[in-house]
Amino acid sequence: DIPMTQSPSSLSASVGDRVTITCRAGQDIRTYLNWYQQKPGRAPKLLIYAASTLQSGVPSRFTGSGSGTDFTLTISSLQPEDFATYYCQQSYFTLMYTFGQGTKLEIK
């Protein structure tokens, strides 16, 4: 499978801050990269697919970029509801879509 590594593992920020989370793939995955948000006790929610395409209904303060092995998720102005754990996922490897280990975004 393709290992996915996120950094940082945790991050403290304030409402209104701009934050960036990084995801690195173990091999070139072109733009087959998804981002999810998960809140405690809830199922993950798809935010972005194809590295930079916003899923319907997701606020425009979320943006994704990157290709190849290095990707980023940026939240332009943190809102209270954005404090959660974020996961990247590769969908390059046919039917074996591995996740990164997650980045927990906490309130400073």
Place this chain on the structure above:
Amino acid sequence: EVQLVQSGGEVKKPGESLKISCKGSGYSFTSYWIAWVRQMPGKGLEWMGIIDPNDSDTRYSPSFQGHVTISVDRSINTAYLQWNTLKASDSAMYFCARRGEGLVSTTYYYFTDVWGQGTTVTVSS
């Protein structure tokens, strides 16, 4: 409304068997693969495997191959995750999720766009 509804939480003893379910509604169930994802307490998401409800073609992650069985009953729009012999280390939350697709330029991309609410499995003597 498109949704996946999973069966309720389970408490089992080591060595017992278990089958949990995931029922789809609001869409053509056989048109989308269904994946299973494990989340151990306080940990991240792990891809277990995926099944095509149309023909039961199943692919397992190497980490889970031989330890679980994924199946489907098309007649009732339901996918299953099964253990024959549970271990304490199987204690986790298990999610089912639909594999969706999106067309960007001329390329199809895949993701999991609809998720079940999760089933908690506790294995303890």
